[in-house]
Amino acid sequence: MKEVILVNYTGRKGGGPINALEMAKGFLTSGHSVVAVLNKDISNKKDWESSGFEKIIFLDSFSSIFDLLKQVLFFRTLIGKKVVQPLQGYKIKFIYCPMVSLFTYRINRLFRKEKVCVVNHDPIPHSGDKGTLLLNLFGMQSLYRTADCIVLHSEKFLDFVKMQYGKEKQVQYVPLGPQNVKGRGVPKLNYNPDDINFLFFGRIEKYKGIEVLLKAYQKTKEQYSNTSLSIVGNGDFSSYSSLAAKVKDCTVVNQWIADEEVGDYFLGNNLVLVLPYLDATQSGPVLIAYQYGIPAIVSDTGGLKAQVNEKTGLLVEAGNVDSLAEAMLKVCHNPDWIPSTKEGIQEYLEQISWKHSAKRIVDFMDDLNESGDGNGG
Incomplete structure (x- = not known):
C-alpha cells in the first residue's frame, strides 16, 4: 500500500493557497507522495494540477448560507465519501493542515487514527479579527487540542501555544517560506524612478x-x-x-x-x-x-x-x-x-526554503511515530 502525506486545505484565496502548495511541493521534492484535499475554486488550481501530486480531491464550494448548512447537515454524504473513497488504497503517513478553514477539523475526523500536523498562523487573533469566532464554531480549538503537532511560523509564540494547549514537545517553529508569487511582468503602477x-x-x-x-x-x-x-x-x-x-x-x-x-x-x-x-x-x-x-x-x-x-x-x-x-x-x-x-x-x-521546512516537519512526525508521543488522532 503506497504511503502518502494527506494535505487538507479547503480555503480558496489569499496567502493560504500559496503556502499550502509550496509546502506540498516541499514534501514532494523531499521524496514523499502527496494527496491533497482542496476546494475546487482554489485560486491556484492550475498550479496544483501541474505539480505532479499523487492525487487531488476537489470539493465543492458553498456560495450561500443554504449551501453551507447543507454541507454541514449532510457532511458524510456530500464531503465525507468524496474524501474517504479515493484514499482507500493508500496508507496515510500523516495529515498536514497548512491553514484552518471551516471543514478542516471534520475532514481530519474521517481519519481518526492518523496523526495530524496543523499550522497555527495566528496564536493570538489580530485586533478586529471577525473570522476566529466562526472557525471556532467549526472546531478550530478542538483541532489544535487534538493535533499531534502544531506548527508556528513565529518563534515568539512557542511558549504561549505550549501553555495554551498543554503541549510541550508537540509545538514546533518552522519559518514561513518564500511566497513565489506570479506576475505578468508588466508593472501595475508607474513608480517614478527618481522617487x-x-x-x-x-x-x-x-x-x-x-x-x-x-x-x-x-x-x-x-x-x-x-x-x-x-x-x-x-x-x-x-x-x-x-x-x-x-x-x-x-x-x-x-x-x-x-x-x-x-x-x-x-x-x-x-x-x-x-x-x-x-x-x-x-x-x-x-x-x-x-x-x-x-x-x-x-x-x-x-x-x-x-x-x-x-x-x-x-x-x-x-x-x-x-x-x-x-x-x-x-x-x-x-x-x-x-x-x-x-x-x-x-x-x-x-x-527558509520550503524543502528544508518540509523535511523538518516530516522528521518531527517520524520521531512522534517512533516515540509513541502525540495524541493518536
Missing part, C-alpha cells in the same frame, strides 16, 4: 496601521518631496479616505488583487515595502517583497521581528508615527541603502 517609492500591500484591516502609515508619510513628504506612497489591497478603506486625499503622490488601489497580478505591483525602482502593523504574527507581503529584492520597514511587533533584520530592512515602534517617519526619511536621505539589502535578502530566503 523613493513606498508600498503597502495586503488586506485593509484596522490592525495593519494604515492611519499611522498615512500620517508618517505626510511627515516624510513635508521634508522630502521626491517620494510616493502606494496602498494596495482589498478591504474597507473608508476610514482612511479623507486622510489619503490630503496627501500628495498617494495612490490607493482598493480591490482584490488576482494571484497572477500580485508580482506586478512589486516591479519598479527604489521600492520599499512598509507594514506598520499594530499587532502581527508573521507577514506574507514581506516575503513577496523579498522575492523581488525589495527591503521592508515593519513594526517591531509579533513575528515580524524574525522576518526583518538589519540586512533586510528596518524595524519601527508599533503605532508610533514619528518612529515610522524617521525610518522613511532615513531611506530617503540614503537611497543607496535599498540595493545594499539585496544580498541580505537572498541569504534570508535561502534559510
